Amino acid sequence: MTPTPTPTPTPSNASLEGLDRDGHVTGLGFDRLLYGEAGEVASLEGHLAKCARCAATLASMRADDASLVIPLPTAAVRAAVSPRARARRVAVTFGGMVALAAAALLVVRPFEPDASNLPSDGFRARGGGFVDLTVHVHDGKSSRTVQSGAKVKPGDKARFELLLARGGFVMVVGMDDSADPYACWPQEEDPAAVYLPASDVPVVLPTAIEFDESAGAEHIFALWCEYPFHLGDLSPAMTASLFALIATPPPGCSLARVDLQKVGP
C-alpha cells in the first residue's frame, strides 16, 4: 500500500465553514452537524434554514445513522478496544471450553412467552443502570414470568427479555453454585456481547436455556457495558463479585440479576 503523507498538525476547526464551492453543505459539514459540532459552524445552521436540499440530506443521513446497527468489532479491533486487551493483567480467565460445554448443553428450542402473562414492572429485575432483565420460564405446559426467589425444575426452559435505557454491549450470563459462568445469550463459544440500541420496548432474546439436573441456585445476569467484551473477559474476581449477595458491576457497566432456586422434579 502506498503511504499517503499525513501532515503533522491535527486540524482544528478554525476555518472549517462546512460549505462547498456551490454554497451547499459538504459531506464533512454534515458529519459535524450530525456529531454535535454544529455550534462551531453557525454558517451551516443558517444555510440549513434556507436550503431545502441540504436540510433533506441532513434528515436522511440522521435517519440512516440512527437505524444502523453497529457491528461488533473484528477481533483485531476488539483486541484493542476491549478491557481484556487494555489491561494485560488478566491472570486467569474462564476459557472458551467452559462456555462451549455449557452452551452445548443449554441450547434448546425457544418457546414463546405467554402473551397473556406479560411481565409487570414487578417482574422486571432493575439494573440500577441501563439494563433491566425479565426471565420467562416454561415448564413444558405453559410459560410464566418469574421473579428472584422463584423455584424452577430441571428440564424447565428459560427465555430472557431485556429493556435498555441506553444502547450498549449486552450479554446474559448464568451461574450456578459452582460460580462457573455460562452463556445464556448469545450462545456460542466465548461469546461476544452484542450491541443493542436503547428501546422503550422490551426485546425478547431469540434463544433459550434448559436447566440441568443439579439442584441449587441459578443466578441469571444481564450484563451491560459501554464497551465490547467477551464471556472470557469475566475474571474470577469479577465472577466472585457477581456471585456475591450484592453484585458489583465493573466500571462502565451495569447489570440486572434474577436469582432462581432449582429444586428436584
Next chain:
Amino acid sequence: MTNAGPAPALDVGALYRRYYPMVARRVRQFVRAGEVEEVTHDVFLRVMERAHQFRAESSPVTWLYRMTTNHCLNLIRDMKTRRSLIEQFGPTAWPATHREDPEIRVFVHDAWRSLDPELANIGIYFYLDGMTQAEIGTLLGYSERTITSRINALEDALRRLDQRR
C-alpha cells in the same frame, strides 16, 4: 471483568461506538457495499495506530474524516482490479458539483491513480467533495495558499493528461 487500568489518551472504543456510522458512510463512497464493514474496521485499526497524533482539543470528526479518506484512497489505489473512481463510487455517490467539468472527468477516470498521493487526496476533497481551498487547508493542516498552489499544479497535470488522450 478487569479494570481497564490507566485511561488511554484516546478512547478508541468510544470513538468506534460513536462514530462508526459516520466512518462507514465515508467508506461507502469508496468501496462496494459488501466491503464497507471490513474497510471501516480497517480504518479504526489505523485510528489506533495513529491515536498518538490526535490532540484532545481537535475535532474527532475532521480527524476521522481525513483518516478515512486517506485510508480508502490508498486502498483503492492498491486494488488489483483497477477501476475508475466513477466505477468505484457509482455515479450518484458524489455531489453533482462540477461533475461535468472536464478536469474532473480526467481526474475520476484514471489520473487520480497516477498522481502523487497527496495531490490525489487534495483532488478528492476539491473535485469530488467540492470543498473550498480554505477548507481543505484547514483539514490537511496547510495554508490556503499552499492548497491553492497544489490545486494549480493538479489542474496543470490534468490538462496535460487530457491533451495526451
